[in-house]
Amino acid sequence: MTALDRWADRVAEHPPPGPFRRGFWRSPLRGPWFTAVLSVALLPGITLMFLTGLASYAAYNPNLAPGNDTTPDKGLLGSWLPGWPAGPSWLYWVNQGVHVTLGLVLIPIVLAKLWSVLPKLFEWPPARSITHLIERASLLLLVGGAVFELVTGVMNIQYYYAWPFGFYQAHYYGAWVFIAAFVVHVAFRLRIMVGALRGRSLRAELRTPVSQTVAEQPDPDHLVSADPAPATISRRGALGMVAAGSLTLFGLSVGQAIGGATRSTALLAPRGQNMGTGPADFQVNKTAADAGIAPVGDGWRLELKGPAATSLSRDQLLALTQHTARLPIACVEGWSTGVQTWTGVRLADLAAMVGAAPDTNLFVESLQRGPGFGSATLSAGQVQAPDALLALRVNGADLTADHGFPARIVVPALPGVQNTKWVTRLTFLPATV
Numbered sequence: 218m219t220a221l222d223r224w225a226d227r228v229a230e231h232p233p234p235g236p237f238r239r240g241f242w243r244s245p246l247r248g249p250w251f252t253a254v255l256s257v258a259l260l261p262g263i264t265l266m267f268l269t270g271l272a273s274y275a276a277y278n279p280n281l282a283p284g285n286d287t288t289p290d291k292g293l294l295g296s297w298l299p300g301w302p303a304g305p306s307w308l309y310w311v312n313q314g315v316h317v318t319l320g321l322v323l324i325p326i327v328l329a330k331l332w333s334v335l336p337k338l339f340e341w342p343p344a345r346s347i348t349h350l351i352e353r354a355s356l357l358l359l360v361g362g363a364v365f366e367l368v369t370g371v372m373n374i375q376y377y378y379a380w381p382f383g384f385y386q387a388h389y390y391g392a393w394v395f396i397a398a399f400v401v402h403v404a405f406r407l408r409i410m411v412g413a414l415r416g417r418s419l420r421a422e423l424r425t426p427v428s429q430t431v432a433e434q435p436d437p438d439h440l441v442s443a444d445p446a447p448a449t450i451s452r453r454g455a456l457g458m459v460a461a462g463s464l465t466l467f468g469l470s471v472g473q474a475i476g477g478a479t480r481s482t483a484l485l486a487p488r489g490q491n492m493g494t495g496p497a498d499f500q501v502n503k504t505a506a507d508a509g510i511a512p513v514g515d516g517w518r519l520e521l522k523g524p525a526a527t528s529l530s531r532d533q534l535l536a537l538t539q540h541t542a543r544l545p546i547a548c549v550e551g552w553s554t555g556v557q558t559w560t561g562v563r564l565a566d567l568a569a570m571v572g573a574a575p576d577t578n579l580f581v582e583s584l585q586r587g588p589g590f591g592s593a594t595l596s597a598g599q600v601q602a603p604d605a606l607l608a609l610r611v612n613g614a615d616l617t618a619d620h621g622f623p624a625r626i627v628v629p630a631l632p633g634v635q636n637t638k639w640v641t642r643l644t645f646l647p648a649t650v
C-alpha cells in the first residue's frame with residue numbers, strides 16, 4: 218500500500234460538502250447509456266476534426282519555406298507532413314468547410330457530454346491510486362484540450378484574437394495534446410461505451426416520454442445518481458435539444474463555407490459586410506483600404522526575379538497568353554468566395570519567361586506592408602499547375618482594388634491566405650529548402 222492509497226482510504230468516508238457528495242447530483246438522465254450516445258457522435262466527429270486540421274496545416278506547405286509556417290520547434294509534429302497538391306480545386310474548400318462547420322456543430326454535443334460526466338470532476342477521493350491519478354490527469358488534458366481547441370477556433374473565425382499567442386501555433390500544438398489524451402481515453406473507455414449502448418435500445422428510448430423516464434441501473438463509475446430526482450425532461454427531449462442546437466449552428470454557418478448565393482444565410486459569420494459590386498460581387502475579407510493599399514496607377518510594374526529577371530507593366534501582362542480558370546478561394550477560417558472565373562497569366566508561363574526550371578518554388582510578395590499576408594511561398598507543383606494564375610481579371614472584368622488589383626495569385630486548392638492580392642514581385646527560387 219502506498220501513502221496515496223492509505224490517504225485515500227482515510228478521506229474516502231469524509232467528502233467535502235456540495236458537489237463532492239454523491240447525493241448532490243440528482244439528474245435521472247445521467248448514466249453510461251446517455252454518455253455513450255453522445256460519445257458515438259463525438260468519436261467520428263473528433264477524428265474528422267483532427268484529420269481536416271492536420272490537412273489544413275499541411276496545406277500551408279510548412280516545410281517549404283520559413284515564411285509559410287510560423288510554428289517554432291514543431292519538429293516531428295510537423296516535419297513529416299507531405300506536400301500539398303494543387304488540385305482538385307475544391308480540396309481545401311471542402312477540407313476547411315468541413316473543419317470549421319463541423320467544429321461548430323460539435324459544440325452542443327461536447328457541452329452535453331461534459332454535462333453528462335460532470336460528477337466525475339468532483340470525484341472523491343480525488344485520487345485513489347497512482348493509476349487513478351494518471352487517468353484523471355489525462356482527463357484534464359482531454360477536457361482542457363477540447364475546450365481550448367473549440368474556444369480558440371471559434372474566437373479565430375470571429376476575428377477575436379484576444380490572446381497573447383499565435384492562433385496557428387497554439388491551435389496546432391493544442392490539437393496534438395488533445396488527440397493524445399483522446400486516444401488514451403478511447404482506449405480505456407471504448408468497451409464501456411459499447412456495453413452501455415448494448416444495454417438499452419435507442420428506439421425504445423426515443424419513444425419514452427418524461428413521465429416514464431427513470432434513472433439507469435447503478436454503474437461502477439457512479440454516473441447514475443444515487444438519489445435521482447423525478448425527470449423534468451426525457452432522454453429523447455435532451456438528445457433532441459442537443460441535435461437542435463447542432464442543426465441551428467449548422468444552418469446559420471454552412472452558407473459561408475459554401476459561399477456565393479448561400480453566403481447571406483450565414484448569420485453567425487462575422488464577414489460579408491464588404492461585398493463587391495458588378496462582376497466582382499463576391500465576398501471580400503480584407504479591403505484595399507483595410508490593408509492600406511493606395512490606388513494603383515499606370516506606373517505599377519510586376520517585378521519578376523529568376524535567372525533572367527525582368528519586369529512587366531499590366532498591359533504587357535495582358536498581352537501575354539491569357540488563361541481562364543473557375544476556382545474557389547477558401548479561407549482557413551471556413552468561408553469561401555464560391556467558384557469565380559479568374560483570368561490571367563499562368564504562373565508556369567511566367568516561370569518559363571524568366572528561365573526558371575520547372576522544379577522552382579515561387580516567393581510571392583504584395584504591395585501590402587506589415588506583418589502577415591504580405592508574402593507566401595508556393596511549391597513547384599503549385600507553380601506548374603495548369604490553373605495556377607497571376608489573375609488580372611475576374612468574371613470578365615478587371616480585378617477591383619478590393620479583390621487585388623492590379624494582380625493577385627489564384628491557385629487551385631491553395632489556402633485562401635496564400636492567394637496573395639496586390640502582387641508586386643514574384644521571385645522564382647531553386648527548390649533547395
Ligand SMILES: Nc1nc2c(c(=O)[nH]1)N[C@H]1C(S)=C(S)[C@@H](COP(=O)(O)O)O[C@H]1N2
Nearest residue numbers: 501502503548583585590633634636637638
Ligand atoms: N495582400 C493580401 N493578400 C491577401 C489577403 C490580405 O489580407 N492581403 N487576405 C488573404 C486571405 S486571408 C484570404 S482568405 C484571401 C481572400 O480574401 P479576400 O476576400 O480579402 O480577397 O485573400 C488572401 N490574400
Ligand SMILES: [Mo]
Nearest residue numbers: 548549633634
Ligand atoms: Mo483567409
